[in-house]
Amino acid sequence: RMRLLSRWFAAMPASLLRRHPYPQVLGFWATCFTRGPWEAAQQIAASSCVRSEDPRVQAHLAAMRPLLLAMQDRYQEAYVAGLASLQEVPASSSFARSVLFNAMANIFCVLGNAREAHRQLDGARASRGDGNFNRMYTESMEGILDLLAGRLRHAKARFRVAVDATHVVNFNHAHGNAWAGVLYACVAYEADQLDRAEHLLNVYLPMAREVGLPDHMILSHVMRARISFVAGDVDRALHALAELEDIGYTRKLLRVAVAARLERARLLLQQGSGPAAQEELQRAAMPDIWARERAQRLLAHDLDYLELAQLRWTLAFGDAASAVAPLTRELEMARLGGRNRRAVKIQLLRAMAQHAAGQLEAAMDSIAQVLRVCGQEGLVRTVLDEGPSAAALVRQFAQGRSNARTASTDPIMEDHLDRLLQAFGPAPAPLDDGSGSPAPESLTAKEIRVLELLAEGYSNSAMAGKLFVSDSTVRTHLRNLNLKLGASSRTHAVALARKRGLIG
Known part of the structure; x- marks a missing residue:
């Protein structure tokens, strides 16, 4: 209207x-x-x-x-x-x-x-x-306050009311206002309802971009990039971030451009590209932008800000033990400020740091607290987005409870733990010592390229497009790779290839 x-x-x-x-x-x-x-x-x-x-x-x-x-x-x-x-x-x-x-x-x-x-x-x-228009904004703002405080279920209810407030209620919630629509997509994404989030973004992202709301533009493009990456469409993920960065510079919204760099660093980290990720973080390190983020509560940076991104990089490529103390300080600051959603993310990263540093008892205590809160509020992508390191930690926690035959006193947490384990998928097979592994020349150039694309997160169909071959040809390459490397899965093949120096 x-x-x-x-x-x-x-x-x-x-x-x-x-x-x-x-x-x-x-x-x-x-x-x-x-x-x-x-x-x-x-x-x-x-x-x-x-x-x-x-x-x-x-x-x-x-x-x-x-x-x-x-x-x-x-x-x-x-x-x-x-x-x-x-x-x-x-x-x-x-x-x-x-x-x-x-x-x-x-x-x-x-x-x-x-x-x-x-x-x-x-x-x-x-x-x-x-009227309905102001009601939409009021409910949206209540939802934002709930979300920042870690009350995802309350926020989801608010955003659903808000998105339907300016139009006749419909099944898809796709006829509302961009302000509420992007926020509703956020809670759908957090609940790992990626198809619904993608549908909402198809409707509301263009509107948010046209109106030029900074946090909404950042949130919507970052969600699109992550959904694309999960689906194995790395090119589409990179395009979403390039588009976001361009919008930031075109409209003189430097925070928007910097957010694109920060998310690109995260994507590179997931691909295992440490130096490239570090370079993006250095380009994103603009003191004025992040000093302001420290002083304000900007929704797009509630979970994604420079200090946390740098500590995540240290976890992946540096000395994980050195990240424990600064993560503890970040956690205390988040709790003091009532930023409970941020606190959950920081505590998860601290648990991962403790786990990587061999502080197993502390890591298990930390992840237990994280999973309890996540179960209560339905936080899923908060954990899944941290990738294989979080998966290893969650699996070890679940295995410890199974071995100890611990009686569950929190069925909600147990159900949530099962959901996360299912979403992470089976654990990769353990790496061998490399004895008897094929020499690099035993793999063809095309197979090496498939391995590189696999390591970057491409799906079969996306690899087929990059290599100008059919899906069945890609599947043939993958079967050959598994046989030659002695791998049991895609992730196992990548891990073995990295260990043997076949890919970076």
């Missing part, structure tokens, strides 16, 4: 709108929510509305000021403008006042004041601007 309204205003003669400031200012709202805050700000600056004596016009402009600044990723300026606007917008302007309360709730949330954010949301509900 906002898009329809925007088209109507675009069809009106500019000379007619200039004579009627009140309809003109309503058109600014439509522009803001469909084509983004920059275009809306340009329209306001080019109009004479700021000089209008109509109190309704001034109320709408006052409500827009902090909202536009927040949407432009200028939260500190938005906070200052918003405090002034709260004094200027009268209760009689119910729509403007409700939008202002919702905008201020978002600003207070980013600045770390959850209590005041909730108070602003209460104000939005009480302002009688409680």
